[in-house]
Amino acid sequence: MLFNSWIFVAFIALVLPVYYRLPHRWQNRFLLVASYVFYGAWDYRFTSLLAISTIVDYFVAKALRTAEAPRRRKGLLLISVATNLGILGFFKYFGFFVSSAAGLLDSFGLHAEMSLLEIVLPVGISFYTFQTMAYTIDVYRRRQEPVDDFVAFALYVAYFPQLVAGPIERAHRLLPQIQGERRVGREEWNSGAQLILWGYVKKVAVADSLAKYVDLAFDAPERLGPVTLLLALYCFALQIYCDFSGYSDIARGISRLMGIELMENFRQPYLSRNITEFWRRWHISLSTWLRDYLYIPLGGNRRGRAAQYRNLMLTMLLGGLWHGANWTFMAWGGLHGVYLAVHKLMTGDRKIAAERPPSGLREWAAFLVSAVVTFHLVCLTWIMFRAQDIESAGLYLLRIVTHWGPPADANYVAQFHGMIDALVFYGLLTLLIDFACWFNQRELPLTSAHRWWWRGLAYGAGLVILAFVRESSSEAFIYFQF
Amino acid sequence: MFVAVRLLFVFRPVTLLNYPEDHDSRCFLAEELGYRVEGPPHPEVLIMGTSRLMECCFDPLAEALALRPEEVMSLSRPTNSFWPIRLLLQRNPGMLDGARVVVIDLLPYQIRERPDFPESDTLFLGYASLRERLDCSELRARVLTAADWLLPLWSERRTVEYWRKGIGTSLLSEGDFAVTMQELARSGSAEQMARMRTFGPGSFLRVFYFLYLPLTPISANEVRALDEIIDMMPEDTQLLLIMPPLIEDLHEALTGLRLEQYTDFQDYMRSMQRPGVTVLFCDEPSAYGFEREDFVEGVHFTDSGYRKLLALFADVINGLSAEGL
Structure with missing residues (x-):
């Protein structure tokens, strides 16, 4: 349901009064149900994807708590990343990759029959998969304690106000609020x-x-x-x-x-x-996610200028691809990468x-x-x-x-x-x-x-x-x- | 906020803040004259037609009546009916001063509520009194229109462009009026006419029944409006209520089927005949010299149709006396 629809107004008119009357533990359960109702209103079938992502990451994180061997930890992380990127890749990018591959083969004179499935894009899939992946990555890096309360974690993933279009929240910000008592004053x-x-x-x-x-x-x-x-x-x-x-x-x-x-x-x-400032002000939750989980792991600015520009470009290209399965989005991201690189070149080591x-x-x-x-x-x-x-x-x-x-x-x-x-x-x-x-x-x-x-x-x-x-x-x- | 908004719309007649949204910027001037005009024109012959008369240039009629072109004015608008005509005349009372004849072109839907009423009727939503809203036949219409009167969230939602134009709008001067009306009418409806020309006879019959013979309740507001129009006519002014011919197929269908919506309409309109009010149904098209090629799709006229129609109007108007035809 769209935020700007009467049905959503009715939904909120029902949810808020009930929420206020409930004790904290029941607030989380109620919100979780409401969130699934909200998401299910788009298409009830895709609540299963939300549930899969939630369940996999919950258990992966719990397993990471006790896993010490680096190989095992990496393996567990891989399960989470593969699951989330797999869901994202299939539902969002399958058609794009298939048609692009067919196009590429065609340009070499090789005609290939590629079957294209009619895949519906689940609303908000890019947002919640990134949010939940960030959680397991932070647990892997030992920056976040795994959550035992399944309801709290499930609510962290499915929280309806930000489920379908962000902001992409971080576990260290949102989870404590979900787990703790909440106050709504004047x-x-x-x-x-x-x-x-x-x-x-x-x-x-x-x-x-x-x-x-x-x-x-x-x-x-x-x-x-x-x-x-x-x-x-x-x-x-x-x-x-x-x-x-x-x-x-x-x-x-x-x-x-x-x-x-x-x-x-x-x-x-x-x-x-300038463009650097623009990216500190535009879609901050995504730009910081890309910085923390892509740009910095790639090396950031720690391996010389050339590497920095490469990392910027890669990050922005993938950031563009995140927006949609189309070369136009990659072009958009690539152009921003060029802008950022040029700005870095112009400003050098000078602090913005x-x-x-x-x-x-x-x-x-x-x-x-x-x-x-x-x-x-x-x-x-x-x-x-x-x-x-x-x-x-x-x-x-x-x-x-x-x-x-x-x-x-x-x-x-x-x-x-x-x-x-x-x-x-x-x-x-x-x-x-x-x-x-x-x-x-x-x-x-x-x-x-x-x-x-x-x-x-x-x-x-x-x-x-x-x-x-x-x-x-x-x-x-x-x-x-x- | 409600009080402030309501006060704002109480002063509508003076503030000219409103501007209808359901037509493009090349709007039909009759719609603009739904709002008060400083110094309205005073034609001798005033045509208040529907879309059937919108594209017509009335200069030949003026010539036939030995009048100057600007003395014959058309305020025709699509889906015109008695309520908007009365609104326009009420808000521009001086317009009838010196008028010899007022011509209203009839179609059967005019005494009924529209199928998509009230959402589609922005003039009614914008200008109807509370009493008129409560006089709507359907409960839903009464509730929606009364709610809109209370807080006009539907009727007064305008684009930025219209809000800007509505504030302090100066309407067209008398001198520009007649020419502009025809230009506007032609440019605005050409696309619609082109589309309607593609209809086959069978399709158009179905469209005709839906558009012109709706099975909706009689509108008390429309009926009252017609009475008020008649009362508004100055003593020396003749009111001519005329239904121009339809194409042969439609004429045969209407007379053959004897549809209640049509016969009731005819009976009701004929009951309006009195000194100063002439009612004329041009039922048989061939009797008035109209042939197939005079119609676009059966209701609206081609250029040859308009020539014959204006000749018909000239004959009728010249034949009008104080007692009518």
Whole structure:
């Protein structure tokens, strides 16, 4: 069930009151059942995958507690990684690998009959497999004690607010909260409700509104002119950010109402001065996961420059592949890898400046220029991310830069007549919300320190926008396909 | 927040904050004139038609009536019926000043609630009084429309573009009116007409029954609206309620089947005949010189059909006296 659906509202309306009335032990059991109901609403068959991942990792971790021999420990870890990557690989990448192999053979003149299964992609599979793998890897590294309470562990894997689109939590953060007593006071209520409100504004008002222009543009870029394509690209940049960060905010807000803190997953990434800072602000749970479980084990920056750049590229390529079974995602990741490597080359051993807001006119000017440049570099990668295939991505980029191809189709362009209004309005709205957070270096634009009428006005405006502004009907979260 | 929002919409007639969403930006001007206009036009002949008259250029009619083109004005809109016509006239009371004839083109659905009512009827949701909402025949419609009156989460959800345009919109000037209407009508509905041309006769019969002869309850609001339109007519103004011809196949089907929805409609409309109100059903197409090629798909007219229709209108209007035809 989508967060932005009435059925989810009804689900929460049932879950929260029951949750509050239960003692702690029964809260975990109840939440576990609710989480499986939530996930089963997508497709009940895939709850079995969730259960398999949970059971395998629970027992692997327990076995790691007593296993001392390195070979045995590695073997146990391999079971967990193979199970999770196997599930992920089969359901997400089987078709991609088969069709890519067939394509490769075809290019050598060898035609091979490859049977393609019609495999449905389970929602959130990339998220929970990574989360549960991180647990066993941490247990293997002796950084995490294995959990005896099966219900607590199962809830760690299946916890519904973050199950299908993150944030990808770490065991050392989430498990103690699940195992321990939880408190929901006034501050949790206020901030949790505010997170939910801004999350819905970003997802429902902003992301869903811009979706139709993005779809129209990427469906037929050859029918549009460069300006329309560029504006549609900005729309996508806004859409994907608000879609994903909106979902994360809703997840964190709901979780906070239950006394559980989920990690911040986005920190105003489009206000980054450079690409390195961007990756500290965008999808933080994934970027830190890739850093800790891929980049650092590969050697990180400890084996010289060349190795560092190689490790960066590999990490980003695999990070791209994580997003989807398509060469476009790898291209997206690869381009970010290039950006990061170039930035490392430019900055050398110099420490990246602290990410504090600028002060003084010169710093503001420098910030604006660098933020705009960084934003556009990121937008370039979004073409790869959103396009159906490499060819379409290339065409999209070529049309923007050179207006290559046939002239724009006036009738098709006419469908974009509301786009500028939407882009300006929603862009400013998002900037307003994000700027307040970024400038004050806090997670929410308003705090309890603000006057009650000021907060009321802001919340009211958010509700009015949700109620009375729309461009299109409900859209699923983009990141659900991962 | 509720009080603030409700207050906002109480001032709708003045604030011009609303803008209907169910048509594109090349909207039919009659829809725009659903909102108050500063200095509305004062035509001599006012055509309040449905989509059947939307694409028509009425200049030949003006010429036939010895009038200037701007003195014949069409405020036709798709799925037009008595309630929106009354709304438009109510909100622009000066428009009937000096009007010689007001022509309303009839179709059987006009006294009934639409099959997809109320979700599809954004004008009703936007402008109906609470009493009118509670007068809807279906309980579901009463509940939804009343809830929307309380908190217009359905009818007042607009795109950013429409909110921007709605605030302080200045509507088209009188001089631009007639030309713009036709341009807008032609460009807006051309695609729809092209699509309808692909229908075969059998398919279109089914579509016709669904669209034009819905088996839905009689709408008390539509019936009341027609009475109010008649009451609004100035003393010297003739109201002509006319159903232009349909293609032979449809005419035969309607008369052959004697469908209740159609016969009830005819009977009811004919009961409206009185001094100052003329009701005319052009049942037999060949009697008025209409042939197959005069129709797009059986209901809407081709260019040749429009020529014959305007000649018919000219004859009828010229023949109108104080007692009607």
